[in-house]
Amino acid sequence: MPTPTASDRLAAARLYLCTDARTGRGDLAAFADAALRGGVDIIQLRDKGIEARQELAALEILRDACRRHGKLLAVNDRADIAHAARADILHLGQDDLPVPAARAILGPDVLIGRSCHTAAEVDAAAVQPGVDYFCTGPVWPTPTKPGRPAPGLDLVRHAAALRPARPWFAIGGIDAATLPAVLAAGAPRIVVVRAITGSPAPHEAAAALTRTIRCTVPDRGAGNCASNQLPAGGPDATATAPSGR
Secondary structure: OOOOOHHHHHHHOOEEEEEOOOOOOOOHHHHHHHHHHHOOOEEEEOOOOOOHHHHHHHHHHHHHHHHHHOOEEEEEOOHHHHHHHOOOEEEEOOOOOOHHHHHHHHOOOOEEEEEEOOHHHHHHHOOOOOOOEEEEOOOOOOOOOOOOOOOOHHHHHHHHHHOOOOOEEEEOOOOOOOHHHHHHOOOOOEEEOHHHHOOOOHHHHHHHHHHHHHHHOHHHOOOOOHHHOOOOOOOOOOOOOOOOO
C-alpha cells in the first residue's frame, strides 16, 4: 500500500490541535506524544510570545513527534518559519501573507489553510487556488482571539451547506461538552486548544473528542461508541460557551 501523502492525511484528519510551546511547563515533547496517541491528526504551534529561534526549536520537537505518529505539523502565519521547519502545513489568517505569495515561498508541496469568519470568506476559501483547507469560526468567543465576534453555528451550517470539495474545520470554543452541537451543525472536523492543552490528561481528552467524532461523522466509522452515545433527541445546538478554544 502506498504511503499516504500530506493531502491524504489532511483529508482523513478530524482533530486539529493548536498549542503554545509550553515553555513554562517544559513538557512539550511529552504533551505532543500524549495528544497524538489520543487521536490528534494535526498539531499547530501558535505562540506569539516567543522569538523565531525558540519557535524553530519547539517546531523541531513537534515535527519529531508528528513523524513518529504519521501526523501533520502546522505553522501559524509565517511562511519563512514553515519553510525552515519543514512543516507540512502553513495556516494563514485573513490579514496574513497572501496565499499566492506564501505559495511562491513554499512551493507546491506544503499545504495551506485559511481562517474564515464570514460567509463571504468561506465562499472564497472553498474555491481559492492554492488553498488546501479552511477553518470557520470562532463558533464561540475565546480568549485566544479577544474581541473577535463569534459568527457561531450559523457559519458552520453555511460551510456545510456548500459541501466543499476541500477539507474544512470548525474552530473556536469547542470542547467535549459543545462538540455534539458543532457536529450536528455539519462540521466534519474541529480545531481545539484548551480542550486538550488545559487538560491534566491530554491523551484522554484527545481520545474522548476523537471517539465522539468517529461516532458521529459517517466516513470515520462507528468504532466503539458505547461511551459516547448522544442523548435522545440529538445534541443541544444552543450549547453554552465552553472552555475550549
